[in-house]
Amino acid sequence: MNNEQSAGFWSYTHRDDELDDGRIVRLSELIASAFEMITGEPLEIFLDKRSIEWGDAWRIRLESALTGTTFLIPVVTPKFLKSQECRREVIKFSGHAxxxxxxxxxxxxxxxxVPQLVQETEGEPADEVVELIARRQWVDWRELRLEDEDSPVYRQAVHKLALRISAILESAPPARPVEMSQEAAEEPPGFIEVMAEAEEALPAWLEIIQKFAAVIAVIGQASTWATQEIGTSDDRGGGFAGRMRVAEQLAERLxxxxxxxxxxxxxxxxxxxAIDPGIIGFIRLAGEGDLSPExxxxxxxxxxxxxxxxxxxxxxxxxxxxFSDNVGGAARSSSRLRPQFRTIQASVQKVIDGQAVIDEWNRMIDDTDLGDVDRP
Known part of the structure; x- marks a missing residue:
């Protein structure tokens, strides 16, 4: 095992821990104790996400010799997936790893x-953070969380999880930077080739985000029309039947x-x-400073x-x-419109999560001596 002290970053919502009477935090402590009992070495677990140092600490470890001893352990619940902060941490850590x-x-x-983790959920839009988690070998604690913490079943599960962490640390290969292109090649792409692939993608991203905003504007106009039509219908005494008619027409327009x-x-x-790991590696390489003037x-x-x-x-x-927040309120008014509004919210969430990726690139650029570029 690596001689450096291992560390786990416990990603959870404080509200979940409160609702479960502090069991989520206690689980982290039990795992750390079991790990030390098994290996004879401490496992430090960082808990407080409200501290600025929380995110900085795992980044520093991943960018140093402590790479192979640093875990992110997200405690996944429905509330976790609604937390923008928790989603950002999973996305950013996943890209770095x-x-x-x-x-x-x-x-x-x-x-x-979380149904999407274990089965296809009919009618539910895909969630990219759920997909990131699903690709890993996650630990199932859904039934175990209902066990008494002193029960043999619970203690054995904690022991097994500590063993798994120990085994991962024992077998973890040395860090190997991932190039931008995932396709096999006789010669690995060089600095300029890597940059050229990302540079080509930038206009495509910008075009997509501009198209996205334009279509959202169309949806907003249709929603405004529906609001006006409902008002007219109500004035005429159309009642809920009139509102239902407008909802049907809006669904067709949308x-x-x-x-x-x-x-x-x-x-x-x-x-x-797809390109996030390569750009992270690219920025890391640029930050090392061993570059030609060109x-x-x-x-x-x-x-x-x-x-x-x-x-x-x-x-x-x-x-x-x-816009997504407003759509969430409107979605509750009609079962006919609800699936469409859920799709809109899920699509907007992809853009919001994508911003976490781009913001992380900017943070890394700031940390290089090439980060003194003009900001728009």
């Missing part, structure tokens, strides 16, 4: 049932733009997540493009977040 070829360092605990939003959201996330200038120019992309997407994301 993948960039080093160490996917197994993301070790989810399925604590309260069919095409909602399908387009769904496709655009999926494209946006797929492109970002490469330094190329990296500087590329980082400026990322800044410009971030400026556009950040503004659009904020607008989409407000």
């Amino acid at each position: 993948a960039s080093l070829g160490l996917d197994e360092l993301l070790l989810p605990i399925h604590y309260v049932n 069919a095409e733009p909602v399908a387009e939003v769904d496709a655009l959201g999926s494209q946006y996330w797929a492109k970002l997540s 490469d330094r200038q190329a990296a500087h120019d590329f980082f400026k493009e990322i800044r410009e992309l971030a400026g556009v997407t950040r503004e659009t994301t904020a607008q989409l977040q407000g």
Whole structure:
């Protein structure tokens, strides 16, 4: 086992822990104790996500010799998936771990049932964070959380989880940076080739986000029309029958733009997540400083493009977040419209989660001596 002290970053919602009478935090303590009992070495578990140092600490460890001893352990519940902070941590950690070829360092605990993790949920839009978690060998704690903490069943489960962490640490390969392109090649791509692939993707991302905003505007106009029609119907004494008629007409108007939003959201996330590990590795390489003057200038120019992309997407994301919140309220009014509004919210969430990826690139750029590029 690595001689450096192992550490787990416990990603959970404080409200979940409160609702479960502190059992989530106690589980982290039990696992750390079992790990030390088994290995003779301590396992430090960082708990407080409200501290700024929480996120900085795992990044520092992943970018240092402590790479292979650092876990993110998300305690997955429905409330966890509704937490933007928790979602961001899974996305960012996953990108960093993948960039080093160490996917197994993301070790989810399925604590309260999330149907999409275990089965196809008919009519429910895909959730990219659920998909990131599903690709890992998560630990099933859904029934165990109901056991008494002193019961043999519970203690054995804690012991097995500590053994699993120990085994992963024993077998973890050295970090191996992942290149931008995942396709096999006789010669690995060089600095410029890696950058060129990402540079080509930037206009595509920008085009998708602009199309996304335009379609959302169409949906907003249709929703405004429906609100006005309902008001007119109510004035005429149309009652709930009149409202139902408007809802049916709105559903028909939304069919095409909602399908387009769904496709655009999926494209946006797929492109970002596929290239994320490579860009993280690229920025890390640029930050090492061992570049020719030509490469330094190329990296500087590329980082400026990322800044410009971030400026556009950040503004659009904020607008989409407000729209999604409003859609959530409207979705409760009609069963006919509810599936469409859920699709809209899921697609907007992909853009919001994508912003976490881009923001992490910008944070890493700031940490390099090439980060002094103009901000939009």
